[in-house]
Amino acid sequence: MNGEMLPAVIDRAGDWERRPRLVARAGRGACFAWDELFSAELRNPHTRRAYLHAVRQFLDWCELHELELVQITPGWVGMYYDQLPASIPTKKLHLSALRCFFSRLVLRHAVALDPASSVRGDRYQQQEGKTPEISVEQERALLGSIRTDSIEGLRDKAIVAILIYTVVRIGAVAGLKVGSFVHDGGQGLLRFIEKGGKCRDIPARDDLEGYLTAYLEAAGLRSIPADGPLFRRLTRKTRVLKASAMTADDMGRMIKRRMGAIGLPAMLSPHSFRVGAINDLLTQGVPLEEVQHLAGHADPRTTRLYDRRQRRVTRAIVDRISV
Secondary structure (H helix, E strand, O other), X not given: OOHHHOOOEEOOOOOEEOXXXXXHHOOHHHHHHXXXXXXXXXXXXXXXXXXXXXXXXXXXXXXXXXXXXXXXXXXXXXXXXXXXXXXXXXXXXXXXXXXXXXXXXXXXXXXXXXXXXXXXXXXXXXXXXXXXXXXXXXXXXXXXXXXXXXXXXXXXXXXXXXXXXXXXXXXXXXXXXXXXXXXXXXXXXXXXXXHHHOEEEEEEOHHHHHHHHHHHHHHOXXXXXXXXXXXXXXXXXXXXXXXXXXXXXXXXXXXXXXXXXXXXXXXXXXXHHHHHHHHHHHHOOOOHHHHHHHHOOOOHHHHHOOOXXXXXXXXXXXXXXXX
């Protein structure tokens, strides 16, 4: 049986992804390594999609240069890296994907050596994240602009409030179930499944608990199974809740629309709430370790990337230049 007769790989986004010709021509070991990496090893869908794109792009480039897998040397990988028209972080991601791919090929004896392992990427040190910060005043304006005389308004206000008051990523909000909102007898809790499969309980402050309770009551979600989605799509015409869950992209579009309606900068995004909350807490003097714990960061250096206080100091200094 040759490589082409093995089953195609299923992309987790929903499309059938066939192996590149270079992989199929390299035989069963290469096909096995491809399936193993993209169907079994890479569990995070975002990482899988990014690595799949990077490896496919590289293999297309190799085809243009009439290279087979066994002919690829570190020199070819370095040449590809140098000509890649992308930012340094993106190029480093591509290199990481190639190292992962070729190490799997070596393990399955499809190639003798990993040509990507000795290729060095550009040095890049990020002192501060790129996501713009949303201010407290902008958050208050956004919350205040969402009317609660409809199920849509109640839903959207609850989503925005969660982003403001829990510092979680929007993907974790999209993953909430009806049973994710619980009460321990003293306070309400939201149970999130976050990046990397981490499960965390974050207390819901009184105003957030009020928004969630009002939405649940109006939507009639108290009586449905606990594993049903908490935030649901609306029918286009009647604006009635569907059974299907809102995705992170759905929530992102809703937030962008709500922000645009009150004139907030287009550069703001759902992740801006996370940056804003972390900066607000650090500015109030909350210890970095406590903010790190709330944000769910394993390394305090990641939390520091969200810190915009130094930018404010720098702006104050440059504004004093006399020219």
